[in-house]
Amino acid sequence: MAVTLRDVAQRAGVSAMTVSRVVNGNSRVDAETQRRVEEAMLGLDYIPNRLARSLVSQQTKTIGLIVPDVVNPFFAPVMRGAESTARKAGYRVLLCNSEGDLRLEREFIDDLVAHRAEGLLLAPASDHSRLALLRLLKGGFPLVLLDRALPDTDCDLVVSDNVAGARRLTEHLIGIGHRRIAHFTESDDVSTGRDRLEGYRQALEAAGIPISEDLIFRTTSDRIGGYRAAQMMLGLDPLPTAIFTVNNMTALGTMQALRERGLSVPEEIGLVCFDDVEHLAILSPFLTVIDQPGETFGSLGAQLLFERISGKAGNRSRRIILQADLIVRQSCCVNSGVPKRAI
Amino acid sequence: MAVTLRDVAQRAGVSAMTVSRVVNGNSRVDAETQRRVEEAMLGLDYIPNRLARSLVSQQTKTIGLIVPDVVNPFFAPVMRGAESTARKAGYRVLLCNSEGDLRLEREFIDDLVAHRAEGLLLAPASDHSRLALLRLLKGGFPLVLLDRALPDTDCDLVVSDNVAGARRLTEHLIGIGHRRIAHFTESDDVSTGRDRLEGYRQALEAAGIPISEDLIFRTTSDRIGGYRAAQMMLGLDPLPTAIFTVNNMTALGTMQALRERGLSVPEEIGLVCFDDVEHLAILSPFLTVIDQPGETFGSLGAQLLFERISGKAGNRSRRIILQADLIVRQSCCVNSGVPKRAI
DNA sequence: TTGTAAGCGTTATCAC
DNA sequence: GTGATAACGCTTACAA
Numbered sequence: 001m002a003v004t005l006r007d008v009a010q011r012a013g014v015s016a017m018t019v020s021r022v023v024n025g026n027s028r029v030d031a032e033t034q035r036r037v038e039e040a041m042l043g044l045d046y047i048p049n050r051l052a053r054s055l056v057s058q059q060t061k062t063i064g065l066i067v068p069d070v071v072n073p074f075f076a077p078v079m080r081g082a083e084s085t086a087r088k089a090g091y092r093v094l095l096c097n098s099e100g101d102l103r104l105e106r107e108f109i110d111d112l113v114a115h116r117a118e119g120l121l122l123a124p125a126s127d128h129s130r131l132a133l134l135r136l137l138k139g140g141f142p143l144v145l146l147d148r149a150l151p152d153t154d155c156d157l158v159v160s161d162n163v164a165g166a167r168r169l170t171e172h173l174i175g176i177g178h179r180r181i182a183h184f185t186e187s188d189d190v191s192t193g194r195d196r197l198e199g200y201r202q203a204l205e206a207a208g209i210p211i212s213e214d215l216i217f218r219t220t221s222d223r224i225g226g227y228r229a230a231q232m233m234l235g236l237d238p239l240p241t242a243i244f245t246v247n248n249m250t251a252l253g254t255m256q257a258l259r260e261r262g263l264s265v266p267e268e269i270g271l272v273c274f275d276d277v278e279h280l281a282i283l284s285p286f287l288t289v290i291d292q293p294g295e296t297f298g299s300l301g302a303q304l305l306f307e308r309i310s311g312k313a314g315n316r317s318r319r320i321i322l323q324a325d326l327i328v329r330q331s332c333c334v335n336s337g338v339p340k341r342a343i
Numbered sequence: 344m345a346v347t348l349r350d351v352a353q354r355a356g357v358s359a360m361t362v363s364r365v366v367n368g369n370s371r372v373d374a375e376t377q378r379r380v381e382e383a384m385l386g387l388d389y390i391p392n393r394l395a396r397s398l399v400s401q402q403t404k405t406i407g408l409i410v411p412d413v414v415n416p417f418f419a420p421v422m423r424g425a426e427s428t429a430r431k432a433g434y435r436v437l438l439c440n441s442e443g444d445l446r447l448e449r450e451f452i453d454d455l456v457a458h459r460a461e462g463l464l465l466a467p468a469s470d471h472s473r474l475a476l477l478r479l480l481k482g483g484f485p486l487v488l489l490d491r492a493l494p495d496t497d498c499d500l501v502v503s504d505n506v507a508g509a510r511r512l513t514e515h516l517i518g519i520g521h522r523r524i525a526h527f528t529e530s531d532d533v534s535t536g537r538d539r540l541e542g543y544r545q546a547l548e549a550a551g552i553p554i555s556e557d558l559i560f561r562t563t564s565d566r567i568g569g570y571r572a573a574q575m576m577l578g579l580d581p582l583p584t585a586i587f588t589v590n591n592m593t594a595l596g597t598m599q600a601l602r603e604r605g606l607s608v609p610e611e612i613g614l615v616c617f618d619d620v621e622h623l624a625i626l627s628p629f630l631t632v633i634d635q636p637g638e639t640f641g642s643l644g645a646q647l648l649f650e651r652i653s654g655k656a657g658n659r660s661r662r663i664i665l666q667a668d669l670i671v672r673q674s675c676c677v678n679s680g681v682p683k684r685a686i
Numbered sequence: 687t688t689g690t691a692a693g694c695g696t697t698a699t700c701a702c
Numbered sequence: 703g704t705g706a707t708a709a710c711g712c713t714t715a716c717a718a
Contacts, residue, residue, distance in 0.1 A: 015705045019419070020697060030703060045478055050457045051398045056710045070422070072622075076414040079440065092454060095413070095438045097422065114393045137695035144503055223625070225577060252622050259626070278414075279623060282566070282599050298688055318418070347711055358689050363713065375687060395711035399694045 003044045012040035012060035023048055054116065060283045063299075063305060065093050065121045068100040069148075073278035074248060074294055075123070078146065081298025082121055089120075089306050100125045100222075104134040106277065113141070119305045121298075123147045127189040131328040142308040144301045147292075149191040156308060158301045158320045162192050162274075165290040165324045166199025166244070167206075169272050172326065173242045174207045184229040184250050186221040193221065196274060200244060221246055226253025234261055241299055242270030251287060251301060266330055276327065284331040293322055345412075346387045351452035354443045356382035366391055397459065406648060408436050408464045408641075410489075411443040416621035417591060417637055418466070420491065424641025432649050437515040443468045443565075449475040456484070462648045464641075466490045470532040485651040487644045490635075492534040499651060500662045502642045505535050505617075508633040508667045509542025509587070510549075512615050515631065515669060516585045517550045521613060524534075527572040527593050529564040534590055536564065539617060543587060564589055569596025577604055585613030594630060609673055619670065629631055629673040636665055 001136060005023075009016045014033060021027045022037040029037075040046075065082050067075045073314040079095060086093045094117060098105035105125050109132050119142035122129070129272060130150045136143055144156040173181050183200045186193035197216070204211050217232055219225035226245055230253065233240065245251045251273035258265060265271045265286065272288040281287065300320060306311040348366075352359045353656045361412070364370045365380040372380075372685040397403040408425050410418045410457075421436060431680060437460060437479050441448035452475050455463060462485035473493045479486055480498060516524050526543045529536035540559070547554050560575055562568035569588055573596065574584065588594040594616035601608060608614045608629065615631040624630065643663060650656040 005697095006695080016696080017698095017705060018703085021704085024697090028703065033703080045482065047453075047456055049398075049695050051394045051403070051457060051459055052710085053697075054390075054710090055398055055712090056697045057392045058710075070413045071416060071419040073414060078411070082438070095440065097426070097438065111389070113390055116392060116394055139388065139688080218622075223622070252626060256625050279566070279595050279620065279624065280626065282621065283595060283602070349711080359712080360689060361687085364688085367713090371687065376687080392711050395694090396713075397694095398696090398711080399713045401694075 001209070003046045004049070004232065008037065008040045008044055008046050011044060012037045048236065060116045060118060061091050062115070062117045063091055063093055063119045064096060064108070064117045064300070064308075066096040066098050066105060066108050066112075067123045068098050068125050070095065070097040072275075074250065074275040074292065076278070077294030078123070078204070078298040078301075081295035081300075082302045085299040085302035089145055089302075091306070098125055102126070102128055105129060108331055109136070114120065118142060119309045120313045121146070121301050121305055124150060124189070124209070125152055127191070132241075142305055144305045144308070146301050151191075155306075156304045156313070156319075157317070158297050158304065158322065160290075160292045160324045161321050162195035163202065164275065165292075165326075166196035166339070168199075168326050169244055169274075169288075169290050170200045170203030170329065171207070173270060173272060174203060174209070178242040179209055180215070180238070180240045180242075182217065182233050182236075182243045183213045184217045184219055184226060184233075184243065184245040184254065186246050187218060188251075190221070192274075196246055216238060219250065221250055223249045223253035223256070223314075226250035226255075227257045228230050229251070230254040230257030239269065243270070245271070245273040246272055248275040248289070252277065252280075254265040274324075281329075288329045289327050290324045291327050292324045296322060346389045347392070348389075351380065351383045351387055353381045353390050354387060363489045366376040375551075381594030403459045403461060404434050404456070405460045406416045406434055406464060406645070406652075407439060407451070407460045409441050409451050409455075410466045411441050411468050413438065413440040415592065415618075417618040417635065420620070421466070421641040421644075424638035424643075425645045428642040428645035432645075434649070441468055445471055445475070447471070447483045448472060452476070452479070461485060462487070462652045463649060464489055464644050467493060469530070470494055470534070485648055487648045487651070489619060489640055489644050490535065490616055490677045492536075498660050499647045499656070500660070501640050501647065502534075502662075502664055503633075503667045504664050505538035506542040506545065508617065508635075508669075509539035510546045510671050511542075512587055512617075512631075512633050513546035514550070515544045515671065516587065516613060516615065517546060517552070521585040522552055523558070523581070523583045523585075525558045525560065525576050525579075525586045526571060526575075527560045527562055527586065527588040527597065529568070529589050529593075530561060533564070533615075539589055558583060562593065566592045566595055566596035566599070569593035569598075571596070573597040573600030578617040582612065585615070588614070591616055591618040591632070595620065595623075617667075624672075625646070632670050633667045633668050635667045639665060 005016045005019050009019045011270055014037060020035050021029050022034050063086060071177055083093050092189055096108040098108060121144050123146040127150060128138050131232040134270055149157055185197045200253060219229040242253060245254055251271060263269050275289045276289050276291045304318055352362045357380060357591045361376060362380050365377050406429060412418060426436050439451040441451060445468050452682055464487050466489040470493060473496055489501055492500055520583050528540045542552055560572040562572040584596060588597050594614060606612050614640050617633045619632050619634045647661055
């Protein structure tokens with residue numbers, strides 16, 4: 001595994017430059033020479049060293065993609081979209097799983113920069129991710145934020161219209177008769193959480209329903225968070241007739257707590273959330289959700305990034321806001337009206 | 344973003360070597376010199392170029408991990424285990440999603456080699472993956488196979504005892520009264536599929552139940568595959584009283600088809616499979632499964648790989664076979680015996 | 687403790 | 703069409 005250009009050159013009886021030319025296939029090389037070189041390459045199992053190539057060419061043809069959770073089905077299409085777009089542009093994607101951990105995220109960012117990735121697609125863990133980006137931002141490093149915005153951060157961005165989505169979801173609940181709607185939101189330092197809470201508030205306000213802070217539960221956006229919030233909520237009397245959770249994992253935890261308490265969805269309490277739960281939706285298609293266009297997040301993000309990398313992007317940052325779809329299923333009794341208890 | 348060692352050296356008024364020493368922190372440097380260098384590094388936002396470092400040091404401190412599906416919950420703990428073990432050893436992991444596609448897998452392998460990854464953890468797409476590995480195998484490239492074995496391939500390996508697991512799963516079904524058990528297996532070129540089929544056969548044989556080829560359905564190991572196989576199976580008369588699917592995704596597709604047909608699990612038909620379905624298990628804990636120790640796959644695999652990389656491994660290849668757990672839930676009427684129809 | 691020289695494997699540049 | 707030479711940014715080996 002230590003065959004170099006020179007080894008090939010020697011065996012083919014030519015100079016290193018000629019081998020390089022054959023490898024890259026752009027300059028003209030005599031047909032017979034080329035044949036000899038190719039034979040030598042095959043015979044020696046030569047594999048070009050990209051480190052060396054990148055060092056001199058000053059381009060690694062590599063971008064990074066950091067997501068908070070590779071296993072979350074929401075990010076699957078995002079990754080796929082980014083990968084395929086990058087591949088078409090001749091780039092590879094370094095996939096990093098930050099697990100929503102700021103320290104880990106920062107390590108990945110630094111590592112990516114140290115390895116001279118040419119750009120970064122980042123679905124940040126929280127507002128605090130900004131700190132790790134300061135250097136990149138200052139240096140004009142090609143960066144596109146995915147899914148979540150960062151405060152006071154002027155850079156390319158692909159997000160959903162979370163306010164509108166949350167409003168629609170809440171309006172949907174109101175439209176079928178719900179008045180007492182709980183909202184499980186995440187900590188205040190994540191833009192999607194803030195925006196969804198805002199949409200929830202707007203919908204209630206527009207419907208003339210007073211906003212009760214008792215119905216808003218702050219938690220983490222994972223399954224445990226949903227479970228805990230639901231347990232807190234179950235202490236309320238009377239119970240809400242419906243719950244709107246900030247995302248899919250939170251909804252799962254909520255389901256779990258409700259099940260344990262013997263409350264059935266949607267018969268006894270409605271449940272809606274952001275992001276679909278892929279496999280669950282197939283098995284028991286009952287959860288009404290806002291479904292975000294994951295693949296578009298990825299491919300559009302990559303596209304913006306490549307424009308940035310190639311310098312075609314200009315100075316102003318682009319902010320792309322995608323519309324998400326409301327998928328109405330049965331989790332809030334759209335057919336029969338509000339849960340029985342509410343009638 | 345083009346600050347080099349020399350720039351720092353110049354600003355600090357020292358030689359490049361001194362800066363290198365400070366960066367790496369092993370050799371002794373005068374306290375005052377060190378301070379000056381560190382100040383210069385900070386002032387210039389210096390980030391060492393790892394490409395250059397790797398080129399000269401001949402080690403990238405990088406390994407590759409290729410899995411067929413990053414979103415499959417089975418691989419989540421595998422990735423986590425590998426990552427954390429690698430991190431402790433000072434290595435980073437390049438995570439690649441082959442999507443079970445041989446072409447993609449080969450591209451990732453070649454790319455990893457070209458970038459001089461020092462080793463590879465591979466959960467191969469199928470027996471045909473062997474082709475892409477021939478060169479590595481020949482060159483003694485550090486390689487550890489995960490989850491699936493490859494025929495005629497002598498290299499380090501971490502797998503489950505799939506035969507035993509499948510036998511236990513089938514014996515469990517037999518033990519609670521099932522006689523007519525269908526098996527959904529994947530194409531014959533995947534070792535896990537073959538082994539699980541073998542375990543299924545052994546259990547039936549041991550119980551004196553004749554093996555009916557009509558009850559064995561070959562399909563793909565994804566959700567669609569399960570769906571299709573179930574549809575085929577639904578043409579049988581009489582229906583089997585239980586189904587054993589080759590993995591979790593196949594079980595999901597099967598569930599979907601059964602639901603559409605109005606057959607409920609486990610009341611009307613039993614269902615068991617390999618690999619848990621993380622979120623589903625929490626929501627409706629009914630699927631009886633063989634649960635493989637994913638995290639151990641990852642961490643043990645990484646450990647073997649590092650021994651190989653550091654030359655501590657010797658010539659013989661190690662084959663580690665882990666035992667998997669049978670998790671009995673309700674998907675085959677363990678409490679009440681066989682489904683009603685079977686009585 | 688610090689510096690100098692050489693070279694890692696490749697490509698850019700300019701000769702021939 | 704082909705080759706020599708000098709980088710790319712860093713570290714190893716040795717010298718001071």
